Amino acid sequence: MASNTLYSDVVCIGAGFAGICVGAQLQVQLGVENFTIYECGSTFGGTWFWNQYPGAACDVPAVLYSLSFAPKPDWSSMYCPYPEILEYLLGVARKYDLERRTKFRTAIKSARWDEEKRRWLLVARNIDTDIEFTHECKILISGTGQHGTPRTMADLEAANCELFEGPVVHAARWDHSVDLHGKRVVVVGNGCTAAQIVPAIADRVNSVVQLSRSRHWLVPDQRLPHQGYMRFFASRLPFFQKFFRLFIAFFLEIQWPYFTKSFLGHLMRSHFQKEATEYVRKMAPKKYHKILIPDFPFGCKRRVLDENGQYAAVLHKPNVALHEENIVSFSKNAVHTKQGNTYPADVLILATGFRGNDGGLAPLPTAFFKTNDRGFSYSILRIYGRASIPLDEYWRKEFGGPAAYETVAVNGFPNYFIIFGPNSNTGHTSAIIGIENGVNLRAYHDKVQAKLKKTVFGVNCGAWYMHGGHNSSTYPWSAITRWWHCTFPQWRDWVLV
Structure with missing residues (x-):
């Protein structure tokens, strides 16, 4: 390793909900302290840092659109505006001391697996100075989400x-x-x-x-009891917020x-x-x-x-x-x-949304944006696995679009994990559940696509997540099923070295 190459056991790309969740759980659940988060924005927030348009708000009840290990009892309303969500994320980042482990205004240009060292070599770029540097890690996590590349x-x-x-x-x-x-x-x-x-x-x-x-x-909108009463009970009864969160999750889940x-x-x-x-x-x-x-x-x-x-x-x-x-x-x-x-x-x-199936998913979105007089210029993040195979090329040739085992892992890309990756999105509940759940590929991919065809997600209605008949965004089962698969993994499907 060159003397000027940085090293961390774990590197996470993105400092939104996914990156913050990864940073917190690495410390709490695994006791990992040597990790680095890279973020092309100037602070935490991800989607809620970039999407600051007039009227921006979440359309999922705030009590569920939050991290289970970082509850907030005093949400101002059922569907919160973006400043409140952004402030919540900044608070969670402060609680877990993530700022000192995060490099802002820095884009990851490429990541290449070194089979001999069994490490990932990342090429990073400071957006403000254009200075490039390298960073090695044992485990690479993509937390860039599905809404990274706007349609221009x-x-x-x-x-x-x-x-x-x-x-x-x-x-x-x-x-x-x-x-x-x-x-x-x-x-x-x-x-x-x-x-x-x-x-x-x-x-x-x-x-x-x-x-x-x-x-x-x-x-x-589906209005539930007055938020003032919710804040009152949540601040005085420790179990109430967990109960209310479970109630909302159940209410949305039965709509599956x-x-x-x-x-x-x-x-x-x-x-x-x-x-x-x-x-x-x-x-x-x-x-x-x-x-x-x-x-x-x-x-x-x-x-x-x-x-x-x-x-x-x-x-x-x-x-x-x-x-x-x-x-x-x-x-x-x-x-x-x-x-x-x-x-x-x-x-x-x-208000044209994002590129979902052709690069807006996990490792393929823009690594950084620079505004110009007509919109945006961007650089695509390249991931190279074994034999230097580019991830986007592997996906295109093998599956016709992004795919990952249980939405988090890709064959041929060791120690690379995607948070809120291909087919992790839901149409009926909070995306944050999918993010927390994410902390033989061909068979799994075929099973997912076959199941999607048995749902309305397979109907040709011009949805953003469909591209050439391939759906790489939505999950074809319930959120409970996703939780079960992530909590009790099938170890026979993994190769441990």
């Missing part, structure tokens, strides 16, 4: 992007210097993010035109069958579709009903939670318009759609 203007496949002169802001890389007051704003997207942005900016802009490229089921193509699943989807349809017809303007009521099964794509009914309400405002149209070209201060319409725009907001 290039993903719109529209002509003349360079002609548009106004600011272009992606929700996942929000530019707080852009003034929206009195501006004509075009929002591209119709998912969870857009449904939070539009109500948050409607009162300060001249106009908002939202262009929906595909439909989503819009559902009312609606993803299956069973008779029960059909009945449950029919119920949820009826509820969502009635909600839209009651709350949203009639002229938008067709756009807001999909023709595909409930659960095929992530539902859009309308917290406090704010999205349906904002569609009644005279300065807000919703259209189901695709942008085909840009001009100096307007966007032009396939349907032949032109919409003036001073600012373009991209």
